[in-house]
Amino acid sequence: MDTLFVDKHYHLVVECKQGSKKACFELYKLYAKAMLNVAFRIVGNVAEAEDVIQESFLDAFKRIHDFRQETTFGLWLKQIVVSRSINLLRKRKVELVELGDDADNLADEEQYDDQETHYKVAQIKEAMNELPEGYKQVISLYLIEGYDHEEIGQILNITENTSRTQFLRAKRKLSEILSRKGITQ
Structure with missing residues (x-):
């Protein structure tokens, strides 16, 4: 039997699944900056990273009913962001991950x-x-x-x-x- 992973933002995910736009916005506010950092480290361009996270959040909210909470919402969303970032790179056929000076969280x-x-x-x-x-x-x-x-x-x-x-x-x-x-x- 699968065990549900209880995320600290579980209630927001449940509300989002029920169609609450406010809950979706709260999830966006909680994860947008971290996801922007993830996308930026992969695509190396702030504007493209912003596009990636917008598309990723839209995709996540469209597919929120597929999220089974076997992991955290953040990890599930991060997988979407990484996948979309890599797809962007494949489309433009450039080298992956130019770590810019703006990249956060690379070292203390x-x-x-x-x-x-x-x-x-x-x-x-x-x-x-x-x-x-x-x-x-x-x-x-x-x-x-x-x-x-x-x-x-x-x-x-x-x-x-x-x-x-x-x-x-x-x-x-x-x-x-x-x-x-x-x-x-």
Whole structure:
């Protein structure tokens, strides 16, 4: 028997399912900023990230009756955002995940106070841009977004084993790039 995951915003989801526009707006206010950060880290453009989250929320609210609360609403919505972001990238056929200076939540703000850390983060971002697209997708989803290999497999329509392999190869390649540039890890 499936157990329902009791989300702290369960009541808003229930009201939203019953057609409450106010509940939908409350869910939007609760999750919009976090979802914008997710989309931005993937598409690398604020305007496109805003479009992605708008489409994602519309999609989520249209499909709210499909949400079975086996996980949190936030995780379910995040999967929609990531999927739409990746679809956008596939449409425009560009490199995935250019981490801009505006990206939130990449490291503690205290770390950014250190000049050396600033420099290393910029070098790692630059090195990540040299990775092949498949490597960048997997390493970004795993390290930055926090997905596990099973979830990455579902998102990218690859096997869990392929995700693990791509991740290991991406780490090795990133390490090579950083070593070539004389950056210690």
